[in-house]
Amino acid sequence: MKKIIFGIAFIIFFSFLIVSAINMRTFGEPTISEMDDYFIENAQSETGANNVVTSIVFDYRGFDTLGEATVLFTAVVGVVALFRGVKK
Amino acid sequence: MKEMSRIVKTVTNFVYGFIIIFGFYIIAHGHLTPGGGFQGGAVVGSAFALLLVSYGSLNSKKFLKEDIFSLFEGFGLILFIVLGFSGLGITFFYNFLANSGGWFGDTAVIGVNPGDMNTGGVIPLMNIAVGLEVLSAFGVIVLTMARGAEFTKKKEKS
Numbered sequence: 001m002k003k004i005i006f007g008i009a010f011i012i013f014f015s016f017l018i019v020s021a022i023n024m025r026t027f028g029e030p031t032i033s034e035m036d037d038y039f040i041e042n043a044q045s046e047t048g049a050n051n052v053v054t055s056i057v058f059d060y061r062g063f064d065t066l067g068e069a070t071v072l073f074t075a076v077v078g079v080v081a082l083f084r085g086v087k088k
Numbered sequence: 089m090k091e092m093s094r095i096v097k098t099v100t101n102f103v104y105g106f107i108i109i110f111g112f113y114i115i116a117h118g119h120l121t122p123g124g125g126f127q128g129g130a131v132v133g134s135a136f137a138l139l140l141v142s143y144g145s146l147n148s149k150k151f152l153k154e155d156i157f158s159l160f161e162g163f164g165l166i167l168f169i170v171l172g173f174s175g176l177g178i179t180f181f182y183n184f185l186a187n188s189g190g191w192f193g194d195t196a197v198i199g200v201n202p203g204d205m206n207t208g209g210v211i212p213l214m215n216i217a218v219g220l221e222v223l224s225a226f227g228v229i230v231l232t233m234a235r236g237a238e239f240t241k242k243k244e245k246s
Contacts (some may be wrong), residue, residue: 002193010116022182046186048195048212049196049207049211050196050201054124058211065214066168068170072222080228080232083232083235086232086239087236
């Protein structure tokens with residue numbers, strides 16, 4: 001009984017995957033992307049940096065990078081707290 | 089940790105300086121070439137891990153000290169936050185140095201070009217801050233874990 005239920009669920013799940021794979025767009029033709037076009041057009045003149053990826057990471061979405069840096073800092077604090085009993 | 093063989097130590101002595109210089113290059117050119125603070129910091133941290141693994145003992149090189157690394161890490165994060173707050177006249181994380189003519193303030197040439205170091209506004213400074221933080225985070229984690237492993241081994245022997 002259990003195997004039959006699992007088999008039916010697997011077939012339904014896999015059919016969803018196949019249908020979405022058939023409906024996928026052809027390679028190299030993305031969906032409508034006004035945001036990407038804006039970045040590619042204006043990033044160089046607005047931020048002055050040639051590397052558009054860096055200008056997105058550190059300028060347009062700097063708040064996200066602040067979160068990443070804080071996560072790394074928290075990880076270091078956790079490691080140091082875990083090994084706090086070890087003498088030098 | 090045990091020391092590794094003489095071959096590994098010799099190759100490490102040749103290579104680790106180049107790895108550190110390459111990492112600092114990636115950090116400093118983050119606004120022109122692929123890479124940036126996180127990636128360059130990871131490269132420099134891998135050089136520290138290489139030194140620690142090949143030499144085994146913790147204080148083989150004098151500059152590998154946890155206190156200095158933790159100082160640099162706090163400094164990097166605070167510099168990043170201060171740079172974010174200093175654009176607060178307009179918005180948080182505003183690029184107030186770009187196209188202003190001062191530090192890193194030249195306007196970039198539009199189009200495909202090799203680029204100029206003196207552009208990018210606040211982005212190179214943020215790259216340096218994040219790179220400093222990431223490399224010292226790697227150093228602190230590696231040094232602390234190696235010390236813990238040594239301590240555990242000593243305790244198991246006694």
